[in-house]
Every structure is written in C-alpha cells, then in structure tokens.
Amino acid sequence: MVENSATTANEPDAGDIVGKLKTRMIEQTLPLWSKEGWDPAAGGFVERLDQEGRADRLAPRRIRVQARQIYCFAKAAQMGWYPEGREIALRGLERLLTTAKAPDGRPGFVHLQAPDGTVLDPLRDSYDHAFVLLALANVYALDRDAQVRSEIDALLAFLDSHLRSPHGGFLEGWPASMPRRQNPQMHLFEAMIAAFDATHDAAFQNRAGEFFALFLANLYDKQKRVLGEYFEDDWSRIEPVSVEPGHQAEWAWLLKGFERITGCPTGRYRSELLASALRYRDEATGCLTDEGDAAGNIRKHSRRLWPQTEIAKAWIAEAEAGEAGAADEARAALSRLDRHYLSHPVAGGWYDQFDRDGNSLVATIPASSFYHVLCAVVEAEQVLG
Numbered sequence: 001m002v003e004n005s006a007t008t009a010n011e012p013d014a015g016d017i018v019g020k021l022k023t024r025m026i027e028q029t030l031p032l033w034s035k036e037g038w039d040p041a042a043g044g045f046v047e048r049l050d051q052e053g054r055a056d057r058l059a060p061r062r063i064r065v066q067a068r069q070i071y072c073f074a075k076a077a078q079m080g081w082y083p084e085g086r087e088i089a090l091r092g093l094e095r096l097l098t099t100a101k102a103p104d105g106r107p108g109f110v111h112l113q114a115p116d117g118t119v120l121d122p123l124r125d126s127y128d129h130a131f132v133l134l135a136l137a138n139v140y141a142l143d144r145d146a147q148v149r150s151e152i153d154a155l156l157a158f159l160d161s162h163l164r165s166p167h168g169g170f171l172e173g174w175p176a177s178m179p180r181r182q183n184p185q186m187h188l189f190e191a192m193i194a195a196f197d198a199t200h201d202a203a204f205q206n207r208a209g210e211f212f213a214l215f216l217a218n219l220y221d222k223q224k225r226v227l228g229e230y231f232e233d234d235w236s237r238i239e240p241v242s243v244e245p246g247h248q249a250e251w252a253w254l255l256k257g258f259e260r261i262t263g264c265p266t267g268r269y270r271s272e273l274l275a276s277a278l279r280y281r282d283e284a285t286g287c288l289t290d291e292g293d294a295a296g297n298i299r300k301h302s303r304r305l306w307p308q309t310e311i312a313k314a315w316i317a318e319a320e321a322g323e324a325g326a327a328d329e330a331r332a333a334l335s336r337l338d339r340h341y342l343s344h345p346v347a348g349g350w351y352d353q354f355d356r357d358g359n360s361l362v363a364t365i366p367a368s369s370f371y372h373v374l375c376a377v378v379e380a381e382q383v384l385g
Contacts, residue, residue: 002359003340017331018331018385020338032049034085037367045065047366051346051364053365061114062128064125069371074139074142079378095117106124108124108174111128124174131371134187134190136155136195137191138198141198167235168235169211179238180231180235181229182231183229189208190254196261208258208262209264214235218236220251220273225272243276243280243294245278246288246290247310248277249273250313250314252274256318256320256321280296282301285336288307289301290302301355303340305350305351305352305369306372308337309337312333312337313375315333316384340354342373352365
C-alpha cells in the first residue's frame with residue numbers, strides 16, 4: 001500500500017478534525033478493539049490484527065500492550081465516550097494481575113506471555129511497569145477502589161526496592177541491562193502525573209519532580225536543545241547522540257502536564273523541544289521522521305504513526321498555554337495523522353509505518369498504537385474541543 005498523496009501543513013479538513021476523530025474513536029475504534037481486540041477464549045488483549053482486521057490470537061503478548069489497552073478503555077469510560085470501557089478495563093486488569101504479577105514468586109510483572117498466560121520472558125522491565133502504573137492510575141480514577149490503590153502502592157514499592165538507580169531514575173529492568181534509555185524514564189514521568197491526577201496525593205508530584213530533575217540534569221542537552229535516547233549507567237550521553245523527533249514532542253506535552261500539577265514553569269523547554277522536533281519533518285508530507293542526529297539531520301526517513309500523535313499533543317499543549325497559532329498547528333497535525341495513518345480500510349484500524357516513498361512497512365494493525373491515538377484524541381477534545 002502507498003499512502004495518500006502529499007499535502008501541505010494547511011489540511012483542508014483541519015477545522016472539524018477533532019470532531020471527526022472523536023466520532024471515529026467512539027463509533028469504530030473502541031468497538032473494534034473491544035471485540036476483535038479481546039481474546040474471549042484465553043482472556044487478555046491480542047497483540048495485533050491482520051490487514052483485514054482479524055485478531056492474531058497466536059502472537060505472544062507483551063505486558064506493556066495489555067496495560068496500554070486497559071488504559072485506553074478506562075480513559076474512554078472516564079471521557080463518557082464508551083461506558084462499556086469500564087468493564088473491559090476491569091476485566092483486562094484482573095487478568096493482568098492474575099497471570100502477569102509475580103507468577104514465578106518474585107515481585108513485579110513479567111515481560112512477555114503466551115496467549116494462555118504462560119510466562120515467555122520473566123524480565124521485570126521498567127518500561128512495562130510504567131504502563132502498568134498508567135493503567136492502574138486510570139482505573140483508579142474511575143471508582144477510587146481501595147484495592148486498585150493498594151496495587152499502585154505495591155508497584156511503587158517494587159520500583160523503589162528493585163529498580164532504583166544510584167545515579168538517578170530507574171534501571172532498565174531487573175536484571176539490569178545497558179544502554180540506559182530515556183524512554184522508560186519518560187513513561188514513568190507520565191505515569192506519575194497520571195497517578196497524581198487520579199489520587200491527588202502530593203507524593204506523586206514529588207516523584208514526577210524527580211524525573212523533571214533528571215531531564216534537566218542529564219537527559220536534555222541545553223546547548224544543542226535536543227533530548228538524547230541512549231546513555232551510560234551514570235547518564236553520560238552515548239555519542240553519536242540519537243534523536244527521536246517523536247520523543248522531543250512527547251516530552252513537550254508531558255512538561256505541560258508537570259507544569260499543570262506543580263506550577264513549575266516549563267515553557268522554555270517545551271518551545272525548544274518542539275522546535276527541535278520540527279527539524280526532522282518529511283518534506284513531502286509534513287510528518288515527523290523516525291530518527292535524526294543532534295545537528296538536525298535525518299537519519300531514518302521512515303515514519304511511524306506514534307510520532308504524529310505526539311507532535312499533535314505538543315501543539316495542543318502549546319495551545320493550552322495560550323501560544324498564538326498553536327491550535328491551528330495542532331489541528332493540521334491531527335489532519336495529517338488522519339490522512340496518512342488512520343484512513344485504513346479496516347474501520348478503527350491504522351497504518352503503523354511508512355518508508356520514505358510512502359510504502360507501508362507493517363502489514364498488521366498493532367494494538368500498541370491504540371494508546372497513542374486515543375491519547376491524542378482525548379487531549380484534542382479537552383483543549384481544542
């Protein structure tokens with residue numbers, strides 16, 4: 001498949017794009033992933049659908065994807081978009097806690113399971129745990145259930161006892177591995193903000209503050225104005241620095257969330273990160289490419305779906321902050337997302353990645369992208385309305 005033809009940043013349907021995406025989410029995406037995306041026989045969420053929208057029930061299942069799907073349905077229920085989402089999220093969480101939490105007697109959540117719940121990889125991965133925390137926080141926001149809060153506290157205790165790094169932040173996993181990556185730290189930052197929103201417990205403000213401090217001290221290069229991806233154990237940068245434009249944008253959005261819950265000003269860093277991300281755009285489509293270097297050169301001209309959701313969220317954050325023109329840029333970014341990635345023959349599906357020439361590189365419809373798409377539409381609805 002070759003994607004739709006090139007467009008300018010001024011998308012023709014940008015004016016009503018928020019309503020269009022919200023309607024698609026409610027009428028197509030949530031029903032598709034609640035039905036075909038759930039395994040009624042074995043339980044749990046499937047990892048992907050095929051090109052025709054049929055579930056691949058045999059593929060191994062990552063815990064991060066189970067947690068992301070729980071988040072999606074809990075958030076949709078919170079928004080009033082999909083009342084059935086509450087039951088689906090609770091069902092998914094029950095299976096996650098039953099089969100993936102300490103099945104081998106050791107604390108924490110395993111990394112990979114077979115469809116029947118058998119453990120395929122017992123690694124305790126920090127990135128996975130960030131999404132389990134995000135899922136728990138959003139389920140807790142629905143009912144403020146004491147048992148869910150106890151699971152949040154247990155997960156935090158595991159992070160502190162087994163994954164804390166003496167150099168700040170958290171290790172890649174248990175057992176530890178190298179290189180260190182900013183990505184798990186970023187998603188733990190996101191999860192702490194979500195946990196504060198759900199609980200209003202100041203402890204989560206403080207925990208989020210630890211990641212903001214790590215960002216300022218180590219992850220972000222203030223001279224080159226780029227966020228690096230890979231680090232030594234002491235958080236010194238690994239050269240040459242790899243820059244993922246989508247993560248520049250994602251941090252810009254998260255920093256606005258941190259500012260919202262703490263009052264700590266982040267505008268300077270948001271604008272710098274956003275400007276850096278925009279250096280790596282594909283000329284033909286205006287979409288973000290997958291990777292560049294610290295000088296602003298594009299290294300990988302392929303284009304994943306998720307960076308497009310993150311650049312939209314970064315512009316939405318700037319619109320929320322009152323920046324002139326940001327709302328129009330956000331709508332244009334959402335229109336590019338819609339035009340190139342969400343206009344899929346399977347209603348509620350998406351294309352995951354294109355090459356430089358616009359050829360689709362991923363034949364399946366990955367469940368992991370649902371989190372990115374839903375979050376972007378939620379943010380657009382809340383800020384742009």
